[in-house]
Amino acid sequence: MQLDGVTAAGGGRVVMLVDNGVDGDSRVQKAARSAADAGWDVTLLGCADVEREWRLGDAHVRVLPMGGGTPAGGRRTLRQRLVARGGPVLRVARLARRPVEHAQVLLWRTVSGDRAWRRLEPGLWTYERVFGPVLDALAPDLIHAHDFRMLGVAARAVDRARAAGRDVKLVWDAHEWLPGAKPRRDNVRWLPAHLAYVREYVSHTDAVVTVSEDLADLLREEHRLAERPTVLLNAPTSADSTPDGAEVPDLRHLCGIGPQTPLLVYSGTLTQQRGVATVVEALPRLPDAHLALVVADPAAPYVRHLRALADRLGVAERLHPVPYVPHGQVSAFLSAADVGLIPLHHWPNHEIALITKFFEYAHARLPVVVSDVRTMADTVRATGQGEVFRARDAADLARAVRAVLADPQRYRQVYDGPDSPLPGWTWEAQADRLDALYRRLLAGAGARTPVEAP
Template sequence: MLVDNGVNGDSRVQKAARSAAEAGWEVVLLGKSPVTQPQSWRLGDAEVRLLVMPDPLARRRHEFRRAWLRWPLAYPPSGIAAHRAQAVKAWQTDLRMRAAELTLATRAGAGGGRVKLRQQALRAEQIAAGLTRKWVSFRYWQLTRARKGRKLRSPWDRAYTVFWQKMYGDGAWRKLEPGLWDYELAYGPVIDELAPDLIHANDFRMLGVAARAKIRAAAQGRTVKVVWDAHEFLPGIKPWQDNARWLPAHCAHEREYAPYADAVMTVSDSLAELLVATHRLPETPAVVLNAPAAEHGPTGAEAEPLPDLRARCGVGPETPLLVYSGAAAKQRGLGIMVEALPQLPGMHVALVVNKPDGPYLTEVKAQAAKLGVADRVHVLPYVSHWQVVPFLAGADVGVIPIHHWPNHEIALITKFFEYSHARLPLVVSDVKTMAATVRSTGQGEVFRAEDVADYVRAVRAVLADPGRYRAAYDRPGLLANWTWEAQARVLDGVYARLLPDAPGPVGDTSGSAGDPHDSAGPAYHTGPVGGLTGAPPRAGVTA
């Protein structure tokens, strides 16, 4: 299995790798190390390897050049600016120490005229150091402005994008987003060494890495199957970068390599239909929902104490508590939860996010302070994915205030299922699929996205009769269909269909098969990745 992140925090990838290994497949999950050293660990029976990925191609050529016309006094982007700034600070620190020594000498009555001359020279040097610091700061500021001023959205950048699209078609990503090669150069050699029978590529960056590995294997006479797991509809993504090249480049990359996928899976029926239409897929992708997997947690002596949401927020059981769990970004709408607090006296908000100290959360906390509600806003880090459901269950209401973006309209996102298994009443924005589901099940209230007054109405309605909304979870089969166990059977079925002759216990893809390890013990074999001998698992899967 391939993923373009550090695995931790990506619950879908963790669950898929672990479940595939439990079903008898030999799984190696390759991710990107967040540090300059490789890392590895076990995820159930799956092996996780984080690879070191240098990314020099992610930097644009203009980042290595000076902006002579717009910022002629800026330092060159070579690192000299930080060196000069630090050198001036060191100089001024030295001058302060020398001034202190002269003060002590004067108090001791030493030196006489010599001390006065040294003091005058020191004052002159201090003036020179101060002026130098201002000059260095000015040039450093010019460099910063030069970097920020180039957002790759100018008419020139748009013309540059169109030119390469006309020249190379879907191959234009090689010019527009050369940083995609950094993934290839880090992952490709490792995949070739593993020589897997199947590659499970998570999302759009890994699709190209998997497809190229398949091509190389075919040239050597080996057959490799590729499963593309599309987490999002790429044309509907709001790019994190202010960059006119990013989306056209990644869409071209996806179009080039989508035909190499032997099977496609995704997160919703709506997204499956969009993928069929966009890439002319020969069959509708399998749907694997982002449902929680509480059963993946450690047991017995290894089990960690479950975290307590209210304890971490410092509030008692009588305090109304709203929770948001997930990525923190402006389009996720977290700001509305803070803006509404002055109209919801006594209510607290817990934001369980991936980057508690990130720039967006800094803005949210500043807004809370401005409104005088900072003491009622609690920003918390993620917990392990198997702890999420019991952790969130400590709240009174689960909130999903996402804005209207194409990807937000077409799927039930991870937190929707996590809130549901925590049996929380929901307050959700009126994005298409989620709003329709909530109205159908009766598990919560829907409000107009970005409308504070309507959000307040929805919150008050839910808290006025929470039992009514919780009762929706008693509907037979509702939560059973939203479990990871049910999704893992779909995942296993896709693998088994592509590798019908895989050795070891193939199992019943309807879910009636037993645990492949029940009679044979831990299943390992000596293969491309080494290991112990024993009952052979299914053919290797590089995830």
């Protein structure tokens, strides 16, 4: 395959990095597989407790062992040491340490500037220990760093390669706007440390890609990028696919309900700010409706919390947690429902994104009910594919669901009309942009094998 002057065998080696175990990260999997399908020699490196290796289409996936390290902070934290002593002790310890953490942030930012993360979040070095040697051994021509933690790992690998005389390109895939992210740990060091980490290494990038137009503008302004990031939407493939011919599970059968029962579905990560508790609180106002929660772990603590809430409200028999299916089956799996739910709370990152489940619901041809977070609410109002409700308002959510259930065809017809948004909401369209970016960055770079024009 011609790649504007490079071939997969003659210099088109791409290594993708991600700070998770790959399973469940549909964006990363689709990016790796589509790049390999386009002719690039792709290795995807993830990390988890247990080492694994497999093929994803033509891409090679390796999950590296973390080796018992604690990337969140390097050493066992005070919270970890006290967790067995109960909530009150934790709350007291948390309040007591916060003035110290604020002082640490101020001190190290003053002394070290953007290098302060080395003191505030030293556990980030764990990723260097795990990924660095493997990355150097693979000798890629291009490194695609997914999300913020992999940016520094990739940038340092590029520096080492260039010092050795190899020209390596770096693409950073910004999955979220970090200043607007909810900190992953309960300490005040987390966000300023990671912001400093990104600021130190973003100048090493040759190109940036991201998930939405709004985020592209924010990143360009925040980091003074010379070039606006390329937008790759978190869209599914254009047609439902079933790997190895596997049969798509029946969502209604898993919920134990028939075809006439109104079925609402929420698919994805469960945390408080995702707003699913609002949906459970709305169920008493929707006496015929059942709710399917498609989640990674149906027995997870937050699922148990939602079950307890449903039990208190007398709707426990209408709440059905079910496990994920492979990403190629998601839209077909969800299509058995009547309404797709996105009940997000207001949070900076929630305001600017069209998230993965938004596109998965659309390709399942589901009417959607979304909270009034800006970008998704504006899109739904413009397309007519669903209804918008006030975030955290169970009564208004129930109103929106009733409106959809009263005339579902009104909303579904948007997907099949002449102005359907679906053709642009496909991963194939995003993969073409990614392939074009790789070709532009690598065209003529280094000593690569020229290809005859067809």
